[in-house]
Amino acid sequence: MILDYDLSSIQEARDVARKAKQAQEILAEFTEEQLEKILLAMVKAVEENAEWLAKMAVDETKYGVFEHKVVKNLFAARDIYEHIKDIKTVGVIREDKVKRVVEIGVPMGVILGITPTTNPTSTTIHNSLCAIKGGNSIVFAPHPNAVKCSNATVQILHEAAVKAGAPQGVIGSISKISMKATDELMHNEDISVIVATGGSAMVKAAYSAGKPAFGVGPGNxxxxxxxxxxxxxxxxxxxxxxxxxxxxxxxxxxxxxxxxxxxxxxxxxxxxxxxxxxxxxxxxxxxxxxxxxxxxxxxxxxxxxxxxxxxxxxxxxxxxxxxxxxxxxxxxxxxxxxxxxxxxxxxxxxxxxxxxxxxxxxxxxxxxxxxxxxxxxxxxxxxxxxxxxxxxxxxxxxxxxxxxxxxxTTGLTPSMTLGCGTWGGSSISENLGPQHLINVKRLAYGIKAYEAKASEPKTPACNFSSDEIAGLVRQVLKQLQAG
CATH class of the missing domain: 3.40.309.10 (Aldehyde Dehydrogenase; Chain A, domain 2)
Known part of the structure; x- marks a missing residue:
């Protein structure tokens, strides 16, 4: 029975990742305006369900304070959106007209979000907004003690995104939680990058999966x-x-x-x-x-x-x-x-x-x-x-x-995922945002000519005729044969 559950959880993980990959290939062609429409719909959906999700989180995990979880949900939607809405993530994001370098943002692909039991709904909201802003799809592996509230959050965000024009499967999650399912997602070829928020062991596992990862460690x-x-x-x-x-x-x-x-x-x-x-x-x-x-x-x-x-x-x-x-x-x-x-x-x-x-x-x-x-x-x-x-x-x-x-309460990047830098075993030392979830192409024009310097060595000219060269070769061969 345990074996059957593990196998079905692994299959679910593969299915979710495959659907997210298919969705991302469509989303990658979306314009900034199209992505903006999706983000606004997601924020509105959170605003309408912030209290319900907070209650679910408290009831399921038995952690925290309902009123404060409402604040965190709204922060992860409203404040995050207000901060990221003007960040360029697709198409030309920067252009240096002096150095003649044009930077083009392209999605990373499918993001895997591993979320904690302490902030399950707000972290899911934050990571989803950041992923979609960069033209990525995202799938989640929730904490075992926060499956219901995490998946409810995913469902609300996904429905809002699809109604606003996003492809089906753009935000997904596994419902059959197991170590094998999470491991499958971390190593699945359809997953491009991992965002891991939680305990040190889990973060270390994410960094050991053989693909790019953003992990955050504990605070003291x-x-x-x-x-x-x-x-x-x-x-x-x-x-x-x-x-x-x-x-x-x-x-x-x-x-x-x-x-x-x-x-x-x-x-x-x-x-x-x-x-x-x-x-x-x-x-x-x-x-x-x-x-x-x-x-x-x-x-x-x-x-x-x-x-x-x-x-x-x-x-x-x-x-x-x-x-x-x-x-x-x-x-x-x-x-x-x-x-x-x-x-x-x-x-x-x-x-x-x-x-x-x-x-x-x-x-x-x-x-x-x-x-x-x-x-x-x-x-x-x-x-x-x-x-x-x-x-x-x-x-x-x-x-x-x-x-x-x-x-x-500060000017730091609003985020529910806080990097600890290399000192803390993280790949970033700042608060995670959509700018971390894109690749950047660079179009670079030549801005100065290359000229060979007079002092550079030149290949010596050959002044021998072909007959003279043949004669020299025959002499060398005779010397070699003579020992």
Missing amino acids: VPAFIERSANIKQAVQDIIASKTFDNGMICASEQAILADEPVKDEIIQELKKQGAHFLNKEEVDKVGKVLMTPKGGLNPALVGKSPRFIADKAGIAIPEGARILIAPLDGYGVDHPLAHEKLSPVLGFYTVKDWLEACYLSINLLKLGGIGHTFSIHSQNDEIIREFVHKPVFRIVVNTPSALGGIGY
């Missing part, structure tokens, strides 16, 4: 509150970020680094705004239930409320506690809450100054967030600029890190 974001910061606003931003969808965006803060001169003020403000500080025994209890013995996240507690986590840990917390704060004096194996938590739980450290904050942030990032995101709250621009040397590709300043990292 340190948030440094420097002594010149607006403490009230900094705390407000951090709590807003950490409670947004119960902390499931990978760019959300994982530890506060409090500058020692303002530590007491930070603690007081955190408590005032609904944070509950755990004692040492409670830190140990929460650490044991939130993280596995091997150092990974307990999936049963991802995206859960502080009350749910406290109950599982067997501790009492005040009614209305918005986040749990775990004071820590180290990091690594003996400090499980120093790792990425994807829940409304924050580590808390005290640092002497910004230099110690630099050192500590690097070590925290090395636990699993290298290349991803760093957050700083400060009014001292000289100190802020010092952090550009740290091993991350997003440094968000005076803003909620989760929302700043995805481009909701």
